[in-house]
Amino acid sequence: MASDRDHDVPVYTSTARKFHWTTVLLLLAQFPIGLYMTYRGSAMEYVNEAGETKVGLWDATTGFLYDAHKTIGVIVLLLITARLIYRLTKGAPPSDRSLPPALIGVSHLTHWLMYLLLIAIPVAGYLGTSYYGALSPFGIPLPVVTAKDEKFAEQVFEVHELMAFALLALIALHIGAAIYHRFVRKDRIVERMLPKKIV
Numbered sequence: 001m002a003s004d005r006d007h008d009v010p011v012y013t014s015t016a017r018k019f020h021w022t023t024v025l026l027l028l029a030q031f032p033i034g035l036y037m038t039y040r041g042s043a044m045e046y047v048n049e050a051g052e053t054k055v056g057l058w059d060a061t062t063g064f065l066y067d068a069h070k071t072i073g074v075i076v077l078l079l080i081t082a083r084l085i086y087r088l089t090k091g092a093p094p095s096d097r098s099l100p101p102a103l104i105g106v107s108h109l110t111h112w113l114m115y116l117l118l119i120a121i122p123v124a125g126y127l128g129t130s131y132y133g134a135l136s137p138f139g140i141p142l143p144v145v146t147a148k149d150e151k152f153a154e155q156v157f158e159v160h161e162l163m164a165f166a167l168l169a170l171i172a173l174h175i176g177a178a179i180y181h182r183f184v185r186k187d188r189i190v191e192r193m194l195p196k197k198i199v
């Protein structure tokens with residue numbers, strides 16, 4: 001993928017940058033919703049109409065958050081599939097040759113691991129929900145792909161959660177790298193991916 005504008009650093013195309021920042025925005029909603037909905041549904045204390053203290057509130061808000069999480073998750077899966085096809089066919093701008101090869105290696109590894117998790121996490125979420133028999137967020141009948149098995153669904157959700165935390169760790173490393181490039185090394189790597197209006 002060659003530079004798509006007149007600039008002295010080879011940048012990602014505007015399509016690649018739109019894919020990147022749309023993914024960031026969706027994940028910015030998806031992670032807090034996932035964590036808060038499971039907290040409401042399993043750990044939140046509330047007082048019921050009889051005045052008893054209970055744990056795990058399954059009201060309309062919790063249901064709405066689960067539906068929103070499933071819907072956004074399916075959108076992320078479709079988006080990342082399109083993004084990966086684009087990435088594999090169009091490539092990326094060449095790496096900055098002034099960077100140590102080890103750093104380039106770590107950054108490529110981080111990027112491909114993030115892609116892998118961005119596919120595997122929603123696939124696991126979808127499979128778990130299918131096993132659980134709850135694949136109709138907001139009444140949208142999504143294709144059921146497995147038999148019902150609630151016990152197995154719980155194991156699949158464990159894997160879903162584990163991978164989500166692994167992705168969070170990689171995102172932290174990735175953002176740390178962006179800060180390092182911008183403020184310590186003071187190079188122009190971050191400009192390769194910033195939205196066009198900012199650069």
Ligand code: HEM
Pocket residue numbers: 027030031034035038069070071072073074076077118121122123125126129157160161164
């Ligand atoms: C990239 C996309 C996704 C991310 C980053 C993500 C992240 C998360 C996170 C952080 C949790 C909370 C984990 C916990 O504390 O138990 C969670 C739970 C959950 N996710 Fe996702 N998720 C994604 C996609 C999906 C999809 C596509 C579905 C289903 C269609 C889904 C269904 C669920 C369900 C049902 C739970 C609750 C599991 C439980 O109650 O144990 N997720 N997800």
Ligand code: HEM
Pocket residue numbers: 020023024027028087092107111112114115171174175178189190191192193194
């Ligand atoms: C949810 C958070 C994020 C995810 C999942 C993510 C994911 C990715 C992925 C997969 C790539 C590789 C692109 C490719 O070669 O196809 C990438 C590149 C990049 N990201 Fe992010 N990113 C996130 C947040 C951020 C943030 C907050 C910044 C801050 C400026 C940032 C800056 C960059 C830059 C500069 C590149 C290009 C690196 C290079 O030129 O080698 N990302 N990101």
